[in-house]
Amino acid sequence: MSTNTEESDYTKITIGVIITVSIAIVIFGLIFDLFGSVDESASSFQSSSYLVFAWRILCLSVGLYAIVFMFKVGPGNMMVVRLENNQEELLHPVGIEKFVTFSSWTLLVNVLYFAIASLLQLVNNGESSEIGLLGKLQVILFVAGISMAFLTATVVRHIILPNEVRNTRVHSHMFLFHEQIMHNFAAIFLAVEMILVSPNLASEFALFGLFFGILYISFAYFNAYYGSGFFAYSFLHPKPKIAPIFAVGLASGIAVFYLGLWLVSEVRQTNIWLSGITMIVWTVLIVQFKPVMTEIDDD
Template sequence: MRVLMLKNSEEVIYHPDGIEKFITFSSWTLLVNVIYFASASLVQTLDYLEISSPHILSQIQVFTFCTGIAIAFLTATIVRHIILPNEAKLGRNSDHMFLFHEQVMHNFAAIFLAIELIILRPKLIPEFAIFGLFLGVIYVVFAYLFAYFGGGYLAYSFIHPKPKIAPFLVIGLASVIAIFYTGLWFISTLEQVLAGILLSAWVILIVQFKPNK
């Protein structure tokens, strides 16, 4: 992957390993989705066994669903409408963006959570948009700590601290997550068939499984 070095702002190709993989926001998308489905499965299993599930488990499920669906839709949108077009514009090969693990992070996360929203109809609360703000801030803090005290690079140029507008871009990232959640919350308040149509159309507009020819 291409990363931006903190000191000289040069773009280099680097292959992160271990915890370094969480320098990309899509890795956070995958992590949150894994935690959501794991907690949801555990709650269902405990209910089936007629065992009372811990309240903290339900709280984790709510938090990860609300943040997970927002960042999954945002990630898919950024990949399809910003990253892939930029790669094509620069004449770069983007085949690696369509490998299976990349598809899971960029496409399937949004698809699976959209299905959850349509079929299970969880009761979303607009105030939960604040969760997206928190996650956005946490990611940026992690990225800066890693850049300054770890790898020395950032995954995205827009969070590089050198430009004067960097703080506004960081705030913008967190705000966009909240905005995406708000849009998904609004759709969830509609009648199920209409919500399903709108959500399906939204998913179709943001996922991409093959490179543009």
């Protein structure tokens, strides 16, 4: 019995895969001169438009309020998986305990991007001669933020919410203000930003998607082993045989979504209207603003 349990424990393999992917990201980043491409792209994010500045301040303000709201709204509802027995448990986190989910990271990256974008525009007034470290960080946060936001919105609308309906569970809590920002408006904010600014993106920036995916998984493991003792998502548990695939899958998902967004930006070079319409339609298809309790007919 114990032998079978040991044989079914894929924790070491999962961690090994994560380390391998991390090393691969570094190697490919060096091969493609990733940060050289970031330097080339940074100036395209700068703008002297008052409309863009107002938009960035608006998005930043809403995001900051969403973070404050998460602390003020009281206990949340979080179905977690315990590290020791891989069993689900419903918790009611408060305050900073809520910031262990991928959705909360999506919100934080979104806020950081608009904070840096607003600051740089205020200081430089659209000038791109001296971008510096903050300019590089702006590019990286945009790439990660929009990819994570589109992935989050897609998973919530097309996987999580239908599953809630299928199981006839009340899920109105998923449409509270801060949840709306994480699941819907983070994607909308950055989609509009992309349309307004038209940044020059590069395909190799998908590596940043992989990096942020690995970074979140590493955080989730550290938190489970040395902090809370649970994972916010069942697929993050490193023990099951499928765990290595799921670990890489999350990071790859962010990268794939980025590549899709990069393709949309490439279309803009030849057809601005097609690019804009594609962006709008894509965004509309992944957001949902209210619960639908109609039962799904599995037949």
